[in-house]
Every structure is written in C-alpha cells, then in structure tokens.
Amino acid sequence: MRKQLFIQLFEQQVGQPAEGGEAAVLPASWVLRDEQRPTGALFHGNLQEAAAQAAGARVSVLVPGVDVLLAQVELPAMKAQRLARAVPFALEEQLAGDVDDLHVAIGQRDAQGRVANAVVSRQQLDGWLEQLKAVGLQADVMTPEMFGLQWDAEDEPGQSRWSMLIDGQAGLLRTGVQTGLAFEMDSLLPVLQACIDDAGDTPPMGLQLTVCGDNVFADSDEYRVLSALCAEQGIDLSLDEKNEARSVMLAQNFDEQRAINLLQGDYSRKQQLEKLLRPWRPALMLGGLWLLLQAGVFVVEYNRLSTQSSELKEQIETVYRETFPESRNVVNPKVQMQRGLEKLQGGGGQNEGLLALLAQTGVVLKDTPGAVLRTLRFKGNKLDVDVNMPDLQSLDKLKQRLSDDAGLKVEIVSASSRDGKVESRLSLQVAGGGK
Numbered sequence: 001m002r003k004q005l006f007i008q009l010f011e012q013q014v015g016q017p018a019e020g021g022e023a024a025v026l027p028a029s030w031v032l033r034d035e036q037r038p039t040g041a042l043f044h045g046n047l048q049e050a051a052a053q054a055a056g057a058r059v060s061v062l063v064p065g066v067d068v069l070l071a072q073v074e075l076p077a078m079k080a081q082r083l084a085r086a087v088p089f090a091l092e093e094q095l096a097g098d099v100d101d102l103h104v105a106i107g108q109r110d111a112q113g114r115v116a117n118a119v120v121s122r123q124q125l126d127g128w129l130e131q132l133k134a135v136g137l138q139a140d141v142m143t144p145e146m147f148g149l150q151w152d153a154e155d156e157p158g159q160s161r162w163s164m165l166i167d168g169q170a171g172l173l174r175t176g177v178q179t180g181l182a183f184e185m186d187s188l189l190p191v192l193q194a195c196i197d198d199a200g201d202t203p204p205m206g207l208q209l210t211v212c213g214d215n216v217f218a219d220s221d222e223y224r225v226l227s228a229l230c231a232e233q234g235i236d237l238s239l240d241e242k243n244e245a246r247s248v249m250l251a252q253n254f255d256e257q258r259a260i261n262l263l264q265g266d267y268s269r270k271q272q273l274e275k276l277l278r279p280w281r282p283a284l285m286l287g288g289l290w291l292l293l294q295a296g297v298f299v300v301e302y303n304r305l306s307t308q309s310s311e312l313k314e315q316i317e318t319v320y321r322e323t324f325p326e327s328r329n330v331v332n333p334k335v336q337m338q339r340g341l342e343k344l345q346g347g348g349g350q351n352e353g354l355l356a357l358l359a360q361t362g363v364v365l366k367d368t369p370g371a372v373l374r375t376l377r378f379k380g381n382k383l384d385v386d387v388n389m390p391d392l393q394s395l396d397k398l399k400q401r402l403s404d405d406a407g408l409k410v411e412i413v414s415a416s417s418r419d420g421k422v423e424s425r426l427s428l429q430v431a432g433g434g435k
Contacts, residue, residue: 003034005057006251007050007137008145009128011064026131031251032057040251051135060141061132062250063262065172065182067124068144069095070260072114072179080106084265087117095119103267107178107260116178118144118260125262139263146172146180147259148250150208161206161236162195167213167246175199177258189225196233206236212246357383357428360406368398374423383428384413388421395424407431 007030030050031040034057043050073090075083088104095102103125107116125142132139149163151174163174171188174180175195183191196203207230211217218239230237242249263269313333320333324340341355358376361383365371370390377384389395395415402410409431415424 001033001035001038003057004032004251005050005054005059006031006033006040006148006247006254007047007059007061007139008247008250009061009063009131011066029245029247031247033251040248042245042248047131047135047137051137054137058140059137060143060254060256061128061139062145062148062247062254063120063128063142065144065146065180067120068262069119070116070144070146070179070181071119072110072116074112074114077109077113083115087115091117091119097121103262103265105260105262105264108258110177116176116260118262120262125267129267138269141256141259142262143259144180144182144262145250146174146182147178148172148254149174149180150210150253151177151255151258159205160202161208162204164207164209165246165249166209166211166217175204178260185222188222189229192226192229196235203233204235206238209237209239210249211239211241212244212249217241354378354383356430357408360408361385361402361428364398364401364406368394368401370394371398381429385426385428386423387426388423390421392417392422395422399426402426402428 007028010027026047027045028047028050029042029044030053031042032053033040043053071091071094073087075086075090078086084104084106087106088099088102091104092099101122103120103122105118105120107118109115128142129139149165149172151163152161160176165172166185169185171183171185172180173183173191173195181191181195209226217223218241223239227237316333316337317330320330320337320340321327323337327336327340330336357378365373365387371394372388374386374388375384376386387398389398392415395412399410399412402408407430409429411427413425413427415422417423
C-alpha cells in the first residue's frame with residue numbers, strides 16, 4: 001500500500017497569513033495511511049508537524065467545503081483547453097463574484113453531458129498554498145472535503161444513494177460523483193429539500209447518513225424531521241453512528257479518481273514550476289547561449305587542432321623520408337626516426353657515433369676563419385671531412401684545435417694548394433675510439 005497523507009484544513013485558517021513562523025503553528029489534523037496503518041492513524045497538531053511525516057507520501061489536502069462551490073454546466077464536447085476557458089463564463093450567472101477573481105477546476109462530464117467543476121476564490125486558494133509552502137509541504141491533490149464522503153456507483157440512472165456526514169453542528173452532503181455541498185445543521189432540511197428539487201425526475205433512491213463522534217443523533221429532533229422528509233419523498237434513509245473522527249472517515253472513503261483536483265491550470269505543478277523559473281528565465285537563456293557559444297568555440301578549436309595535428313604528422317613523415325629515403329613504410333615516424341638515429345650512431349655510447357663527432361667538429365669549424373666545409377662521410381666510427389682552408393698554416397691550426405679543444409684524433413689524409421686555397425681531407429675519430 002502506498003503511503004498517503006491526508007491533511008484537513010479548518011475554516012478558522014481562512015485568510016490567516018503565512019509569514020514567518022505563523023503558518024507552522026496553524027492547527028491541523030491529518031491521517032497517515034500505509035502498510036502498517038491501512039485504516040489510517042489520526043494525528044492532531046500543527047502544519048509543521050504534519051510536514052515532518054510527509055516524506056515519501058502522496059499528499060492530499062482536504063479544504064473546507066464551505067469555501068468551494070461544486071457546480072455543473074451544460075457545454076458541447078470540445079478540447080480540454082477550450083473547455084477550461086469556456087466553463088467560467090458559462091458559470092458567470094451562478095456566481096456572485098467576478099470571474100477573474102475565481103479559480104475554476106474542471107471535473108468529469110456525466111451521462112447527461114453536464115461538466116462538473118469546482119469554484120474557489122483565488123485569494124483563498126493562494127492562502128492555502130502559502131500556508132503549505134511555509135512549512136515545506138507540496139500538495140499532490142487539493143480538493144473540497146465533500147469528496148471524502150462515500151459514493152457508490154449507480155446501477156441505473158435515478159438509482160443513486162446520496163451520502164451525508166454530520167459532525168457536531170456542520171455537515172457534508174454528496175449528491176453525485178462530483179457534486180455536493182457543505183452546510184450548517186440549522187439549514188439541514190432546507191438544503192436537503194433544495195437538492196431533491198434540483199434532482200427533478202431523478203431523485204435519490206436512498207440517503208446514507210453517517211454521524212461522527214459520540215453524539216446520539218437517532219434520538220434528536222433533527223433526525224425525526226429528516227426521517228419524515230425522506231419518507232415523504234420516498235427516500236430510504238440509513239443511519240450509521242460511528243465513534244470515529246471525521247478526518248479518518250474522510251480519508252478512508254476518499255477516491256482520488258472521482259475527486260476534482262483544484263490544482264489545475266495556473267495552479268498545476270507545471271505552472272507553479274514555470275512561475276518559479278520565470279524570474280530566472282533571462283539568466284537561464286543567457287547561460288544556455290553562453291554554453292552554446294562555448295561548445296561552438298570548442299568545436300572550432302578542436303577542428304583547428306585536428307588540422308594542425310594532421311599537418312604536423314605529414315611534416316614529420318616528410319622529414320623522415322628526406323632523412324631516410326630508403327625507408328618505404330612509415331608507421332610511427334617518431335619511433336622509426338629514433339631507431340634510425342641510433343643506427344647512425346653505430347649503437348655507441350654518449351661520446352661516440354656520428355652525432356658526437358658532428359657536435360664536436362662543428363663548434364671548431366664554426367670558429368675557424370676561412371674554413372669552408374665541402375663534404376662529410378661517416379664510416380666505421382670515422383668521419384671524413386673535406387674542407388677548404390686559406391693556407392697550410394690555417395690547416396695545421398685547425399688540426400691542432402680539433403685535437404686539443406674537441407679532443408678528437410685527427411689525421412690529415414690529403415692537402416693540395418689550388419687557386420689560392422688549400423683543399424684538404426681530414427679523418428676524425430673520437431680519441432681512444434676503435435679503427
């Protein structure tokens with residue numbers, strides 16, 4: 001059984017403010033129904049205490065019946081939105097107040113095509129909702145208490161049994177699936193007579209009267225007069241006196257499918273959420289626009305970087321192919337380049353191989369005036385350098401510097417003077433290297 005919380009609001013709470021902590025101490029009674037309490041457990045206290053038991057429950061709020069008018073109007077079949085706009089104007093002649101100040105909740109259409117509805121003052125409904133909001137309560141259903149009266153489906157038209165509940169000096173009457181009213185005991189007989197007259201050719205077959213509390217109603221003058229009226233109208237009167245609280249009985253007989261929920265239209269959860277979000281809508285729109293802009297910038301930047309990455313990859317492959325023209329398949333240029341360099345280095349250590357010789361030789365050649373490098377050849381850990389020098393003295397100085405400054409083993413393989421310059425070939429090797 002799903003957890004249900006039924007909150008009964010009282011007439012004395014009408015128009016009371018919900019500021020500060022005042023709403024939290026407003027008197028209330030509520031019934032909690034769950035698997036451990038299928039018939040319902042009654043609690044008395046304030047709204048703050050009721051809110052503490054609402055966790056995980058479907059909250060139904062029963063509002064005073066005297067503050068809600070249940071009426072019917074005859075309208076042709078139409079869509080729900082058009083019907084919601086048409087009903088208030090169809091009721092205008094039956095209402096004392098301005099239609100704009102009233103909230104009309106639409107109910108079901110009966111077999112005769114009449115649309116049931118519940119009318120309540122917007123100010124009153126706002127007051128109830130503010131009281132609940134002040135203690136953190138969110139009602140799933142808010143409906144007049146008449147829908148807590150028992151109602152049995154009619155077997156045939158005109159075979160209905162009305163339901164009445166009397167609790168002290170107040171009473172409730174349900175005359176249909178979604179029709180009824182609240183009344184004071186002083187007006188019991190006029191109210192019942194008026195309802196019978198409105199029924200016309202389809203009066204009720206019976207009236208189920210339930211009396212709450214410990215009062216003995218069967219011996220009262222009101223009961224004798226009521227019995228006489230029912231006998232005169234041919235209505236079967238059944239009396240059931242129960243020593244049970246009014247709130248418990250209303251909760252036990254409540255059928256949400258047959259009730260009119262006042263939380264419709266402007267007061268529906270969807271509309272309430274939109275009201276809460278409306279002040280934030282510009283900020284949310286700007287936030288959404290900013291996120292969209294950031295997403296666009298991200299996409300553009302991603303595409304730019306992807307293009308740049310592809311270009312760099314092509315450049316790496318080009319450099320690799322130029323460095324190692326004999327290589328055909330390029331799978332991972334970085335790894336293949338590293339392996340090729342290690343191969344050029346002859347697998348030697350940090351001070352051996354081509355790169356070490358080039359590094360040591362390049363520094364000396366760069367600082368030697370008149371030295372012009374022609375060709376390089378590397379084989380067997382030896383680097384042959386063809387270089388033009390201004391004269392033999394300059395060649396000897398170059399040899400000396402390569403030996404002393406660079407720490408290389410230097411051999412002049414050949415040297416010849418031609419056209420005012422000396423063409424020479426030097427054989428370089430790391431000092432102590434193999435031959």
